[in-house]
Amino acid sequence: MSKKAERIVQTMLENDFFSQWLGIEVKALAPGSCLLQMVVRKEMVNGFGIAHGGIAYSLADSALAFAANGHGTHSLSVETSIAYFNKMMEGETILAEATEIHRSPKLAKYQVEVFSLSGEKKALFSGLVYRTGKEW
Numbered sequence: 001m002s003k004k005a006e007r008i009v010q011t012m013l014e015n016d017f018f019s020q021w022l023g024i025e026v027k028a029l030a031p032g033s034c035l036l037q038m039v040v041r042k043e044m045v046n047g048f049g050i051a052h053g054g055i056a057y058s059l060a061d062s063a064l065a066f067a068a069n070g071h072g073t074h075s076l077s078v079e080t081s082i083a084y085f086n087k088m089m090e091g092e093t094i095l096a097e098a099t100e101i102h103r104s105p106k107l108a109k110y111q112v113e114v115f116s117l118s119g120e121k122k123a124l125f126s127g128l129v130y131r132t133g134k135e136w
Contacts, residue, residue, distance in 0.1 A: 002030050005070030008136045009034075012069060019062045022055070026066070032100035032108075034067040040092045051088035059096045060112040060125035067098035068108055068129045072136050075108065075129040082125045086116075093117050096125075106131055 009029055013019060028035035038059055046052045060082060068075035088094055094114055101109040112125040 002070065004072055005029050005031050005066075008069050008072065009066045011136070012066065016062070018058065022058060022062070024059065024062055027095070029066060029070060031070040031072070032067055032103065034063045034070065034096075034098045036063045036066070036096045038094060040088050040090055040094060042090050045090050049090075051090075051092075051094075053082075053084060056084065056088060056094065056096075056114045056123045057082050057125065059094065060098075060114055060123065061127070063096040063098035063112045064110050064125070064127040064129070067100060067110055068127075068131075069136065071103070071131075074132040074134040074136065076132065077127050078130045079128040080125065081127075082123050084123045086120055086122050088116075088122055094122060103131075105133075 023038050025037045027037050040051045044055045096114045098112045108129050110127045114123040115121050
């Protein structure tokens with residue numbers, strides 16, 4: 001892991017109580033990329049007994065934030081979307097891997113794949129961030 005990116009993400013996580021509630025673990029991190037893991041808990045499932053869509057979305061959004069900010073510039077999402085492919089169940093471990101697609105001085109584009117430990121693709125998230133120019 002990049003030491004600078006690691007310090008930035010640690011600072012972000014200390015103040016991100018929602019990501020803490022999700023139980024997110026950082027598995028890999030570098031400027032422009034991030035791999036997160038979490039377990040779907042009972043309080044995260046909807047009336048159909050499957051993980052609420054917001055759970056995968058939130059995990060992917062955190063991966064986007066950590067990957068984008070890992071460069072050392074405050075970056076904020078301006079547009080995001082997600083497509084779901086397979087359900088997630090209580091007790092299942094899911095991962096989110098963010099990859100930088102493009103970066104300019106003001107904008108950056110990321111793709112985040114959400115998948116299970118077995119590799120089953122659960123969702124695909126796309127995000128555009130605004131790079132503020134303010135350094136961490």
